Amino acid sequence: MGHKRLRFLGVVAAAMVFTLACGGTTGGGTPTKTYKIGLVTDIGGLNDKSFNHLADVGLEKAKTDFKIQADVKESKSGDDYVPNLTDFATKNYDLVIGVGFLMQEAVGTVSGQFPNIHFAIIDGAGTDSKGTDLKHSNVQSLFFKEQDAGAMVGVIAGWLEKNGKAKKNKHVVGAVGGISIPPVNHYIAGYKWAAKMEDPSIQVLVGYSNNFTDPAKCAGVATSQINQGADVLFQVAGGCGLGVLQSAGKAGVYSIGVDADQKDADPSVIASALKKVDVATYTAIKNVVNNQFQAGALTFEIKNGGAGYSVDNLDLPAELKAELDKIEGQIKSGALTPPADIPA
Amino acid sequence: MSGVGDIVHLLFTANLWQATLAAAVLLLLPALGGVISERSGVVNIAMEGMMLTGAFFAVVADLAWHNPWLATLVAIVAGGLMATIHAVVSIQFRADQIVSGIAINIFAAGLTVFLVNRIYGLQDVGHVGPNELLPYVDIPALDQIPFFGQVVFDQNIVVYIALILLVATHIVLFRTRLGLRIRAVGEHPQAADTAGLNVYVIRYSAVITSGLLSGLSGAFLAIGISNTFVPNMTDGRGYIALAAMIFGKWTPFGAFIACLIFGLGQAIYDNNSIIHVSPYLLSMLPYLLTLIVLAGLVGRATPPAADGLPYVPGSE
Numbered sequence: 001m002g003h004k005r006l007r008f009l010g011v012v013a014a015a016m017v018f019t020l021a022c023g024g025t026t027g028g029g030t031p032t033k034t035y036k037i038g039l040v041t042d043i044g045g046l047n048d049k050s051f052n053h054l055a056d057v058g059l060e061k062a063k064t065d066f067k068i069q070a071d072v073k074e075s076k077s078g079d080d081y082v083p084n085l086t087d088f089a090t091k092n093y094d095l096v097i098g099v100g101f102l103m104q105e106a107v108g109t110v111s112g113q114f115p116n117i118h119f120a121i122i123d124g125a126g127t128d129s130k131g132t133d134l135k136h137s138n139v140q141s142l143f144f145k146e147q148d149a150g151a152m153v154g155v156i157a158g159w160l161e162k163n164g165k166a167k168k169n170k171h172v173v174g175a176v177g178g179i180s181i182p183p184v185n186h187y188i189a190g191y192k193w194a195a196k197m198e199d200p201s202i203q204v205l206v207g208y209s210n211n212f213t214d215p216a217k218c219a220g221v222a223t224s225q226i227n228q229g230a231d232v233l234f235q236v237a238g239g240c241g242l243g244v245l246q247s248a249g250k251a252g253v254y255s256i257g258v259d260a261d262q263k264d265a266d267p268s269v270i271a272s273a274l275k276k277v278d279v280a281t282y283t284a285i286k287n288v289v290n291n292q293f294q295a296g297a298l299t300f301e302i303k304n305g306g307a308g309y310s311v312d313n314l315d316l317p318a319e320l321k322a323e324l325d326k327i328e329g330q331i332k333s334g335a336l337t338p339p340a341d342i343p344a
Numbered sequence: 345m346s347g348v349g350d351i352v353h354l355l356f357t358a359n360l361w362q363a364t365l366a367a368a369v370l371l372l373l374p375a376l377g378g379v380i381s382e383r384s385g386v387v388n389i390a391m392e393g394m395m396l397t398g399a400f401f402a403v404v405a406d407l408a409w410h411n412p413w414l415a416t417l418v419a420i421v422a423g424g425l426m427a428t429i430h431a432v433v434s435i436q437f438r439a440d441q442i443v444s445g446i447a448i449n450i451f452a453a454g455l456t457v458f459l460v461n462r463i464y465g466l467q468d469v470g471h472v473g474p475n476e477l478l479p480y481v482d483i484p485a486l487d488q489i490p491f492f493g494q495v496v497f498d499q500n501i502v503v504y505i506a507l508i509l510l511v512a513t514h515i516v517l518f519r520t521r522l523g524l525r526i527r528a529v530g531e532h533p534q535a536a537d538t539a540g541l542n543v544y545v546i547r548y549s550a551v552i553t554s555g556l557l558s559g560l561s562g563a564f565l566a567i568g569i570s571n572t573f574v575p576n577m578t579d580g581r582g583y584i585a586l587a588a589m590i591f592g593k594w595t596p597f598g599a600f601i602a603c604l605i606f607g608l609g610q611a612i613y614d615n616n617s618i619i620h621v622s623p624y625l626l627s628m629l630p631y632l633l634t635l636i637v638l639a640g641l642v643g644r645a646t647p648p649a650a651d652g653l654p655y656v657p658g659s660e
Contacts, residue, residue, distance in 0.1 A: 043576065076453050076576060174617060180624075207617030210627045214579035215570035216370065220363055220614035227359045228618055239574035242471075246571050249474060265471055266571070 035068040035095070035289055038088030039281075042100035043075055043213060051238055051259045051277055055099045055122060058281030066289045081106030089114040095288040097122065097281060101181050105129055111136045118293050120284040122277055123183045125297070137295045140287075142280040145301035146183055147338035148331055149273035150190025150234075152302075152309035153256045155327050156271050157191065157232040158198025159320050160254070167231040167253045174205040174225035176244045178212040178237035182340075187236045187258065187273060190338035194327065205230055206342065215243030222247040232256065234273070245269055254314075263312035270314035276306045302331050347621035351612060354619070358494040360611050365495060366569070368600070368607030369506040373561035374585035375592070375599040376513050377554030382594055383517060384550035385530035387652040389445035390430050391558045392582025393452030398423040398562025400456040403573040404463065406472045416478065416563040423559020424552050426452060431551040435544060438654030449582070457575045471572045478502055478568035502564040509557070514596040526550055530648035533655040543655045558582065584630075591634065593645050605637060606630045 039059055041052040052074075059070045071093075073084040081103050088096045089110055096117060098107045101124040108126035111119045112134065119126065119139045126139040133141075157173045160166040166173075175191055177184040192204040205225045209217040218237050222244040225233060231253040235241030241258060242265055248255035249268035257265060257272035280300050287293050300306020309324075330336040354360045374391035381388035398419035406415035426448055433444040460469060481504070483497040517523040525546055528536040533543045561581075566573055584606055585599075592598025609630025616623040 074457055074575070076457065176617075205617040207615075208623045210613070210623060211579060213574050213576045215572065215574060215577060216367075216565055217579065217610075217614075219569055220367070220610065221617065223363065224359070224615040225617055227357075239577070242572055242574065243570055246471075250480075267474075 035066065035285075036088075036091070036093040037062070037068050037070045037285055037288075038091075038093040038096045039070065039072045040081065040084040040088070040096070040098050040103065041072065041074045042081075042098075042102045043077060051122075051275075052099050054260050054275075054277035055097065055281045058278035059097075059285070061278065062282050062285040062289075066285065068285065068289065075103075078102065082109060085110040085119075086113070089117045092117070094118060095120060095285060095293075097284060098124075099277075100124065101183050104131065107139060108134045108136070111139045114138075118288060120281075122280060135295075140284060140293065140295055141297045142284060143297050143299045144183065144186075144275045144277075144280070145299060145307055145338075145340075146186035146273070146275055147190030147193070147340055148302040148307040149275055149309055150187035150236075151194040151331065151336075151338040152190075152324060152328065153234060153271050153273045154191035154194030155198055155324055156309075156311075156314075156320065157234065157256065158195035158202055159323055160232060161195070161202050162199035163319075165317065168229060170229040170231070171199060171201050172203045172205065172229040173232040173234070174207065174222070174228075174230035175234040176218055176221045176225070176237055176241060177206065177208045178218075178240055179210060180208050184236045185342055186340050188234070189340055189342045191234050191273075193339050193343050196343070198323075209237050209240050209243075211240045212238040214240050215246065217243065219243035219247045223251070226251045226253060232270075234258070235262075242266075257312070261310045261312065263310070267313055269312045271312055272310045274308045274310055276300060276308070279306050302328060347619055350615075350619040350621070354612060354615055358491045360608075360615070361491075361495040362498065363611035363614060364604060364607040366499060366503060366607070367610040368603040369503045370561055370565055370569075370581055371585045371588055371603040371606055372506050372510060372600055373564070374554075374558040374582050375588040375603055376509060376596055377557035378586055378589040379592075379594055379596055379599055380513065380517070380526070380550045380557075381554040382589065382651050383530045383648055384526045384547045385533060385648060385650040385653065385655070386431070386434055386547050386551050387441040387445065388427075388430065388551065388554050389442060389583070389586055390426065390448035390452075391554065391585050392578055392580065393445075393449035394423040394426045394555045394558035395562040395565070395582050396449075396452045396456055396576070396578045397426050398559030399566035399577055400459065400562070400573050401559075402563035402566045403469060403472065404459075406476055406567050407470050410473070410476050412472075412476055412478045412567055415567055416560065419563035419566075420556045420559040423555040423557070423562060425555070427552045427555020427558070428548075430555075431548050434654065435547050435551070438656065441652050441654075453576060456573070460573065460575065469573050472567050474571075476567075477571055478564065500564065500568045502560065502568050505560070506564075510596055510600055517596065527648070529655075530650055533650050533653075537655075537657060543657075547655070587634070590645050590647075591637075594647060602634070605633050609633050 098121040104124040104127040107121045111126045122142045125133040125141040175188045207221040211217045218240040234256040235244035245255045245266040249266040254270045255268045259275045261272045401422035402415045402419035405418035433439045434441040487493040487497040529546045588602035591602035
């Protein structure tokens with residue numbers, strides 16, 4: 001009897017800590033005439049220094065520019081997506097933003113249940129379990145041409161190899177992806193395509209960590225590529241990819257960051273491929289506040305300032321700068337189109 | 345199939361086995377903790393949460409004090425504190441030990457994310473400088489041994505510590521009076537109590553020790569292999585360590601062999617950029633290996649008799 005009651009108490013206690021721990025980031029009252037924006041991160045969390053972080057930057061910027069109440073829910077596992085989205089929807093938020101391709105199905109499900117709530121999803125659409133776009137009239141998809149950004153850093157990697165300005169110059173570079181999903185592969189596609197364009201003799205190693213949160217897993221894949229002679233490593237794995245940057249630093253080779261400017265993550269980071277998730281998040285919120293919400297796809301690319309690159313811990317040679325400007329111009333004008341699929 | 349050839353080729357490289365040992369040690373520390381805890385009769389599935397807590401506090405402390413040793417100590421203590429919760433709930437209050445373990449894992453995941461946001465706002469946690477990480481140490485002379493030298497003696501300092509702890513745990517458990525007592529308490533607490541042993545003290549110490557070891561593993565993960573904290577960065581290692589413990593029949597060396605198998609699978613997987621096999625297929629390797637070995641070689645695994653049963657003095 002006593003034992004059973006204690007067991008019950010244990011469950012209640014567990015539920016309580018869980019609720020407390022989860023409730024930490026949501027906040028505040030609900031003043032009238034204020035737009036309520038809810039952001040749900042994927043399992044990378046806000047501190048991935050990349051993707052979810054940038055969504056939050058966009059949200060913060062919108063907060064200063066518009067009269068909005070912004071709340072964030074971090075998902076700790078894939079099972080959190082639907083409850084987190086549903087929670088905002090039941091509270092009648094004006095826009096519920098899901099960050100990331102991994103949330104496609106959850107957004108598809110919840111947007112079907114709440115046809116009067118506006119949803120936006122970064123890097124995906126509202127889909128069914130097979131990944132088919134349900135084309136709900138209350139869902140806006142914010143897509144990126146990651147291949148544009150990947151191509152710019154690919155130019156840097158290829159140019160360094162061709163001109164003997166990398167660390168080992170064996171004409172081998174690498175890319176470490178998280179999971180083999182379209183947004184990751186777009187980056188790698190642009191990277192490989194541009195690196196080969198700059199240095200036709202280059203070998204581009206492509207590996208996956210099967211993970212987005214564990215730096216040790218990405219460090220393992222990176223080390224394997226370094227052992228194969230790679231001396232420029234492009235991470236496309238969110239928080240996991242921080243392990244790539246650090247492994248490159250430890251081995252004395254170059255690395256390239258992703259999504260956000262990752263200059264500070266490690267001294268080895270010479271450049272970052274930028275996917276301006278902040279611009280996209282901000283734009284989506286702006287559209288809702290201005291009553292201009294539109295279902296369907298909105299694409300962010302080099303041409304409209306939604307993708308790009310940053311040069312980090314590297315003294316950029318003038319010739320490389322000229323090459324980068326040339327390629328960027330050609331992508332903008334449409335003379336060059338980086339591929340969306342990884343070239344052979 | 346060229347993929348198989350690629351793997352066979354890899355098996356002859358020291359790089360692969362070096363990575364195998366490092367990956368195995370991350371699992372070995374919590375697995376040893378599990379062995380000690382369960383040998384004393386307390387089921388412990390909370391290694392994941394203890395490790396995650398250790399990883400988090402290692403980074404916080406290292407960023408604050410710029411000293412990896414102090415940070416590691418903090419991580420060990422943090423893991424121990426989480427274990428103390430498990431001990432109080434399951435030994436003192438005799439709650440269901442599985443439920444308590446699950447609660448701790450969920451609590452740790454929530455607590456770390458919550459604290460990240462409280463301490464660092466919504467910004468980046470920050471990165472520990474290269475000179476403030478747990479160092480990689482080549483053992484002079486020994487690292488010159490062909491092949492074996494690179495595999496064993498060119499590793500992070502935590503790897504050496506873990507190997508010493510492995511031997512120490514084995515000796516303590518099976519060659520000392522203390523070990524006999526721990527095992528007695530795990531097999532038949534009533535008899536042990538009658539013989540004058542303090543069941544509670546022994547169980548408390550064993551559970552807390554498992555937290556200390558898991559905390560150390562968290563520190564190795566966060567400020568040895570990585571240089572920052574990422575929410576949920578332990579990625580289920582505590583659970584795999586649990587599997588390794590069972591696989592190893594609740595013995596330190598058995599668990600170590602299991603960890604090596606998991607580590608080997610991981611290390612092979614890490615080479616997926618040069619192995620011409622689907623990464624999805626490759627990522628199943630550690631689990632496939634386990635199934636094969638478990639079904640073919642290990643046979644029945646029997647836990648300590650009183651494992652998971654709270655001790656009520658005077659009951660029978």
